[in-house]
Amino acid sequence: MYIFIPPFAPLFLSFLKRFISILPVVLVLLAVVPVLAQEPDSNDGEMAEIVVSATRYKEEISKVAANVTVINERDIESSTAQSIPDLLMEQAGIKVSDTMGNGRSFNVDLRGFGETASSNTLVLVDGRRVNSVDLSATDWSQIPLDRVERIEIVRGGRGSVLYGDNASGGVINIITKEGDDARVSVEVRAGSYSTQGAEASLSGRNERISYSLNASGYASEGYRDNSDTNATDAGINLGYYISNDMKIGLSAGYHYDKTGTPGDIKESEFNAGADRTDTFTPDDYFEVTDYYIKFSPEKYFFADSFIRLDASYRKRDSKSFMSIAGTPWDWDTELATIMVSPQLFLKGRFAGIMNNVTIGMDYQKADEDVVSKFGVSPVSEYDLNKVNYGYFISNDIAPTSALTVSLGYRSDKTDYEFAPSTPDKRSFDGEAYNFGINYMLSDHSSIYASYSRGFRYPLLDELFNFATIEPGLLPQQTDNYEVGMRLYVKERTLVKLNLFLLRTEDEIFYNPFGGPFGFGANENLDGKTNRQGVEISFNTNVSDRVRLKGSYTHMSAKIEGGVFDGSDIPDAPADKATLGITVPYRKATISLNGVYVGERPFISDFSNSYSDQDSYFVLNSRLKYRWRKLTAFLDINNITDAKYSEFGIISWTAEKAYYPSPERNFLFGVSVEI
Numbered sequence: 001m002y003i004f005i006p007p008f009a010p011l012f013l014s015f016l017k018r019f020i021s022i023l024p025v026v027l028v029l030l031a032v033v034p035v036l037a038q039e040p041d042s043n044d045g046e047m048a049e050i051v052v053s054a055t056r057y058k059e060e061i062s063k064v065a066a067n068v069t070v071i072n073e074r075d076i077e078s079s080t081a082q083s084i085p086d087l088l089m090e091q092a093g094i095k096v097s098d099t100m101g102n103g104r105s106f107n108v109d110l111r112g113f114g115e116t117a118s119s120n121t122l123v124l125v126d127g128r129r130v131n132s133v134d135l136s137a138t139d140w141s142q143i144p145l146d147r148v149e150r151i152e153i154v155r156g157g158r159g160s161v162l163y164g165d166n167a168s169g170g171v172i173n174i175i176t177k178e179g180d181d182a183r184v185s186v187e188v189r190a191g192s193y194s195t196q197g198a199e200a201s202l203s204g205r206n207e208r209i210s211y212s213l214n215a216s217g218y219a220s221e222g223y224r225d226n227s228d229t230n231a232t233d234a235g236i237n238l239g240y241y242i243s244n245d246m247k248i249g250l251s252a253g254y255h256y257d258k259t260g261t262p263g264d265i266k267e268s269e270f271n272a273g274a275d276r277t278d279t280f281t282p283d284d285y286f287e288v289t290d291y292y293i294k295f296s297p298e299k300y301f302f303a304d305s306f307i308r309l310d311a312s313y314r315k316r317d318s319k320s321f322m323s324i325a326g327t328p329w330d331w332d333t334e335l336a337t338i339m340v341s342p343q344l345f346l347k348g349r350f351a352g353i354m355n356n357v358t359i360g361m362d363y364q365k366a367d368e369d370v371v372s373k374f375g376v377s378p379v380s381e382y383d384l385n386k387v388n389y390g391y392f393i394s395n396d397i398a399p400t401s402a403l404t405v406s407l408g409y410r411s412d413k414t415d416y417e418f419a420p421s422t423p424d425k426r427s428f429d430g431e432a433y434n435f436g437i438n439y440m441l442s443d444h445s446s447i448y449a450s451y452s453r454g455f456r457y458p459l460l461d462e463l464f465n466f467a468t469i470e471p472g473l474l475p476q477q478t479d480n481y482e483v484g485m486r487l488y489v490k491e492r493t494l495v496k497l498n499l500f501l502l503r504t505e506d507e508i509f510y511n512p513f514g515g516p517f518g519f520g521a522n523e524n525l526d527g528k529t530n531r532q533g534v535e536i537s538f539n540t541n542v543s544d545r546v547r548l549k550g551s552y553t554h555m556s557a558k559i560e561g562g563v564f565d566g567s568d569i570p571d572a573p574a575d576k577a578t579l580g581i582t583v584p585y586r587k588a589t590i591s592l593n594g595v596y597v598g599e600r601p602f603i604s605d606f607s608n609s610y611s612d613q614d615s616y617f618v619l620n621s622r623l624k625y626r627w628r629k630l631t632a633f634l635d636i637n638n639i640t641d642a643k644y645s646e647f648g649i650i651s652w653t654a655e656k657a658y659y660p661s662p663e664r665n666f667l668f669g670v671s672v673e674i
Helices: 009-036 073-078 084-089 114-120 159-163 267-271
Strands: 068-071 094-098 106-110 121-125 148-155 170-176 183-191 195-205 209-220 229-243 246-260 285-301 305-324 327-350 353-374 380-398 403-419 425-440 446-456 476-489 493-505 508-511 521-524 528-541 547-560 575-585 588-597 616-627 630-637 645-650 656-660 665-673
Touching: 073 148, 084 094, 084 106, 084 148, 094 645, 106 114, 106 121, 106 170, 114 121, 114 508, 121 159, 159 170, 159 353, 159 380, 159 403, 159 425, 159 446, 267 656, 380 425, 403 446
Parallel strands: 121 170
Antiparallel strands: 068 148, 094 106, 148 170, 183 195, 183 665, 195 209, 209 229, 229 246, 246 285, 285 305, 305 327, 327 353, 353 380, 380 403, 403 425, 425 446, 446 476, 476 493, 493 528, 508 521, 528 547, 547 575, 575 588, 588 616, 616 630, 630 665, 645 656
């Protein structure tokens, strides 16, 4: 079978030029690691963990030239997490902020993008893009944690070739449960802030059909005034096996929530006696109804090759109210998105060398209707449209059983149309490519190096500003360089070390004092941004019973050149560390997890004119007890009762403002399987 390998000589030379400066590190790792690497115990399933997000087909993590993490069901079971962002908080290189203090509104930042993190981290659910094309950001609450089978995190820009826009910092793919053995489960929970929740799930499988259904409800008054929330979720996964080599998948989900938005508390308001739980926006809220359906037929041929079509439709309706300087602002938005992605995967030998080739196309059409009313002004109506299509090819070449070379290229284009607007159209082109080398030191230990280039287009409401298009706003481009290793030591311990450098041109940001009248505008930075650092993580079985895991990330995130030359990037901490331990005892298990986040500039403080946000350390715990089909758990969060804020901004009044995080709180739950 003939496999086409595109000419990547210029890309290869660019890669070598950048990595020549860190060649000594690579040589030291090549010399030292084989001495330490041990053949792992074949009974430990984690050591052969499979990932699909890095290649769009199943591949062992140890063969991927990127810093990849898979959070599996065992990790979820032993975690203190109550939501997907809680799980991500425990990972290297990821900073999570609960902006409202109610577990519903999160900013998940992969590699220090701060306020625009949701536009630079691509989030997928079963491979389906869930990033919004507008500033409403990713809705992390639409997939309850109990519906999750595993989460795949691919750091760096590798995903730009396979998925296109939004993958500058990395890709997070949330994979939901499919039907397995027949099982029915019910869970109820209650806790601090009048929190209540319930969930029921049903799953099963026979020779032809697999199914998994989940429904849940959640209500809480929240830590702060006007942070109350009520939510309902439902989801279904169906698989129909027509034959041994053909499957049709169908998944769907529904989410509804209405949540108060307590807003920030300014430093002057604290000085005047405000409490951490106060709100100065008692009537602000958002209400979201979101549902999707996805259809995925898949056909295998030549044993390991296959063709697949992913097609989905999503409808998101949202209403919100906010008070700006005492003036009411109402929003009513309807966003419909259609996505189609045909893919062909070919596995075979060319000239005696194994090739794994992925060829595909992604098409997305988003249509957003916005109705707004500001104060006594007349009602304004806008129609915003974005059409995006990209073509990609990726090839993993294995000249030997130990060496894999990855090559990839993507050509992309997007068209915008706005009404009413003058002008009313804008178009951009984008290109992405990657090159990587992965060398196996043993069956599961490896060392790798890679280069990738990706892009991010402006969001609809970054580009469109009240009946006019921002004339000078451009897409941003990011170059990503990485070198790292995965090392198994003495059969019990996995250690990961990754060095990275991200250089971004024309980074899109919101300047609160920009624009012709100084009231704020979306702009491109006139200098480059430079994010470089090290990510270290480990996971070890201290004994047959005790499991210990941890991570440390050190990052220098700065602006080079332009008006903000030399400034640290807002909300990008230099240091972040995590440590967790799980100890089983008879039928009980106790888990502890601590997270430390260092000082960082306030959001919007690009000139670094203010003192930094304080560092914080939060410690959470879970005690779980199993008896036959019954499981009970008790969560104690923020055990030390720390008074801290995960998120802080420079407000429109040009002063520091905070979003206080919850103090010590509790959650108790009981589940039963039938």
